[in-house]
Amino acid sequence: MPLYIETPLIESRSISRKVGQSIWLKMESAQPSGSFKTRGIGYACEEYLKRGAKRFIASSGGNAGLAVAFAGRRLSVPVIVIVPETASKRAVNLMCLENAEVIVHGKSLDEAHRFALSLMQPTDAYIHPFDDPLIWRGHASLIDEIFRAGLKPDAIVLSVGGGGLLCGVIEGLKRNGGSDVPVIAVETEGADSYGKSLNAGFLIELANISSIATTLGARIVCEQALAYSKNHRIESVVLPDKLAVSASLQFLQDHGIVVEPACGVALAAVYEKVGALSGYKTVLVIVCGGVGSTADDLVELARLECDVAKC
Numbered sequence: 001m002p003l004y005i006e007t008p009l010i011e012s013r014s015i016s017r018k019v020g021q022s023i024w025l026k027m028e029s030a031q032p033s034g035s036f037k038t039r040g041i042g043y044a045c046e047e048y049l050k051r052g053a054k055r056f057i058a059s060s061g062g063n064a065g066l067a068v069a070f071a072g073r074r075l076s077v078p079v080i081v082i083v084p085e086t087a088s089k090r091a092v093n094l095m096c097l098e099n100a101e102v103i104v105h106g107k108s109l110d111e112a113h114r115f116a117l118s119l120m121q122p123t124d125a126y127i128h129p130f131d132d133p134l135i136w137r138g139h140a141s142l143i144d145e146i147f148r149a150g151l152k153p154d155a156i157v158l159s160v161g162g163g164g165l166l167c168g169v170i171e172g173l174k175r176n177g178g179s180d181v182p183v184i185a186v187e188t189e190g191a192d193s194y195g196k197s198l199n200a201g202f203l204i205e206l207a208n209i210s211s212i213a214t215t216l217g218a219r220i221v222c223e224q225a226l227a228y229s230k231n232h233r234i235e236s237v238v239l240p241d242k243l244a245v246s247a248s249l250q251f252l253q254d255h256g257i258v259v260e261p262a263c264g265v266a267l268a269a270v271y272e273k274v275g276a277l278s279g280y281k282t283v284l285v286i287v288c289g290g291v292g293s294t295a296d297d298l299v300e301l302a303r304l305e306c307d308v309a310k311c
């Protein structure tokens with residue numbers, strides 16, 4: 001039995017009416033760990049267990065660590081998650097709730113990552129948050145579900161952090177005869193390592209992450225994400241934090257579900273009717289979810305962004 005669930009696929013009447021296109025939502029926020037990460041990470045954990053892993057080690061400030069913790073509990077495999085000092089209390093508590101051992105180490109995710117690797121024993125499996133073909137294969141199941149439901153959208157909108165979701169979606173499109181469906185890859189300003197790499201034609205590493213959407217804060221994306229852009233139609237959209245937060249709040253109004261700004265930014269591309277989406281009749285948004293923000297956090301973030309903008 002897979003560790004992920006088949007998530008709802010719904011047409012949003014409220015958003016469709018606002019933007020004048022048919023907007024479909026794949027509700028990955030409904031996964032047991034609160035994000036799509038359970039698909040790929042769950043699949044990778046099951047594979048590593050089959051190959052003899054006795055323990056899973058991860059470094060993450062949030063949803064990836066939580067997905068590993070969840071998979072470990074379900075598979076009865078011990079889990080250690082190294083989280084940087086910047087990780088939210090809420091994320092740490094949720095990982096503990098899944099019985100993971102959580103170690104706070106380092107000021108950044110890079111430091112946490114190096115420390116995690118230093119702990120590795122021969123029978124441990126390191127579970128990367130996005131750069132692993134097993135993870136992409138697992139994420140691809142969400143596209144299987146969409147095609148099985150009989151929907152072939154004219155475009156797919158998704159968020160990009162390290163590019164794991166993007167690679168999974170394209171793998172899913174390939175195996176379902178959907179290679180002609182363009183993908184709109186959305187990031188926040190200051191976490192736009194993918195947009196910058198697409199423009200350059202080679203991988204660009206950001207010196208630092210300046211966006212509040214820390215979930216999207218991979219300083220460099222996986223190579224496969226860039227490689228796919230050479231044979232699949234992928235368009236980059238980069239939007240400010242402010243619009244990501246306001247889209248999360250609008251989505252809470254429209255659908256009663258709290259998602260992180262990391263997910264809000266994909267919704268913002270739709271709400272803001274960005275040029276990259278014009279001309280498509282049926283648009284599918286991957287509502288990737290995320291447990292890092294509460295409704296109160298979103299309101300507070302909106303207030304802070306407002307102060308910055310002096311409104």
Ligand SMILES: *Cc1c(COP(=O)(O)O)cnc(C)c1O
Binds near residue numbers: 064162
């Ligand atoms: C991990 C994550 C992302 C980014 O996914 P990548 O595979 O790193 O591109 C976006 N949104 C949420 C909620 C996530 O958990």
